[in-house]
Amino acid sequence: MKTPDISSLSFDQIQDWMVDKGESAYRGRQVFRWLHSRAARSFDEMTDLSKDLRVKLSDLAPIVAVDIADEVTADDGTIKFRYVLHDGLEVEGVYMPGEGRRTLCISTQVGCGMGCAFCATGTMGLLRNLAASEICGQLEAVVRRLRDEIGDRPVTNVVFMGMGEPLANLDAVVRAIEILLHEHGAGLSRRRITISTVGIVSAMEEFVSRVPVKLAISLNATSDEIRSKIMPINKRFDLGQLLDCCRRLPLSHNDRLTFEYVLLSGVNDSDADARRLAKLLTGIRCKVNLIPYNAFEALPFERPGNERVEKFQSILIARDLSVFIRRSQGESLRAACGQLIATRGHHE
Numbered sequence: 001m002k003t004p005d006i007s008s009l010s011f012d013q014i015q016d017w018m019v020d021k022g023e024s025a026y027r028g029r030q031v032f033r034w035l036h037s038r039a040a041r042s043f044d045e046m047t048d049l050s051k052d053l054r055v056k057l058s059d060l061a062p063i064v065a066v067d068i069a070d071e072v073t074a075d076d077g078t079i080k081f082r083y084v085l086h087d088g089l090e091v092e093g094v095y096m097p098g099e100g101r102r103t104l105c106i107s108t109q110v111g112c113g114m115g116c117a118f119c120a121t122g123t124m125g126l127l128r129n130l131a132a133s134e135i136c137g138q139l140e141a142v143v144r145r146l147r148d149e150i151g152d153r154p155v156t157n158v159v160f161m162g163m164g165e166p167l168a169n170l171d172a173v174v175r176a177i178e179i180l181l182h183e184h185g186a187g188l189s190r191r192r193i194t195i196s197t198v199g200i201v202s203a204m205e206e207f208v209s210r211v212p213v214k215l216a217i218s219l220n221a222t223s224d225e226i227r228s229k230i231m232p233i234n235k236r237f238d239l240g241q242l243l244d245c246c247r248r249l250p251l252s253h254n255d256r257l258t259f260e261y262v263l264l265s266g267v268n269d270s271d272a273d274a275r276r277l278a279k280l281l282t283g284i285r286c287k288v289n290l291i292p293y294n295a296f297e298a299l300p301f302e303r304p305g306n307e308r309v310e311k312f313q314s315i316l317i318a319r320d321l322s323v324f325i326r327r328s329q330g331e332s333l334r335a336a337c338g339q340l341i342a343t344r345g346h347h348e
Contacts, residue, residue: 066137109164
């Protein structure tokens, strides 16, 4: 039998695998808890397993942990982490402390194949998908790093808004979320996990039916002409298809969608854009996050001024939308939305 990536197995799968190896299902529960609740990076740390069993498991399915290769901290406490994977490739993520929450932004792919014109990650292209173990492993690496300083729950919220398009790596992302939600895993509430998508309509309904977490859609334009220029996915799933899908999604009673709108000066930030956006979102239970563009020198876009951002917001509010301006954390570290780019594996 092929050696499993044991950290990517679900709770039930680890139990079944342990039984298949002649051990009890209870031992599987212990291993799962050590991996995903206590962030163990080796079987040697699992002190309530016998030494013989630890040696046996190390031979059968060695743990491949995600390591922190580098970190940089901003004045506001935001930390940009660079993680190294088993094959030497790297991804980035961001830890953002805030009022009543400590949020970790994690990646789902090395690079990204969506090609959004305003996003630094897109300049890398797509190198590969991350396994569920590598997605959860980013959280576990940060837990190991911060728990002595902050305590047993250094991360309260997780957002899948780092490198990559989560719905282009659907099965691994769903498995990772199941692990994060499990009471013997990270034990996060479903309301404390959000995934962001460019709008892969063919996967959105399936995703919502499989895991009941929050969904954010990167909209970023109010016409197909502009959206297709800055987001190639729009040529496959245009605004009409995307918003029709959003109206069909089987959301839980109190849930609402988040629409993310990156404001690009002179591209999508006019009063007319704001009015069109309000009209497009009619009948959808949602909120809007306005994100003033975070500059990346290789890309030809500019951030609009604060007055323009606030005017755009006021037009939406006047049309009864719930609208927030996202004040980017970590911009000085190039850790803000759209700025993540790994050094190893970047296509020069």
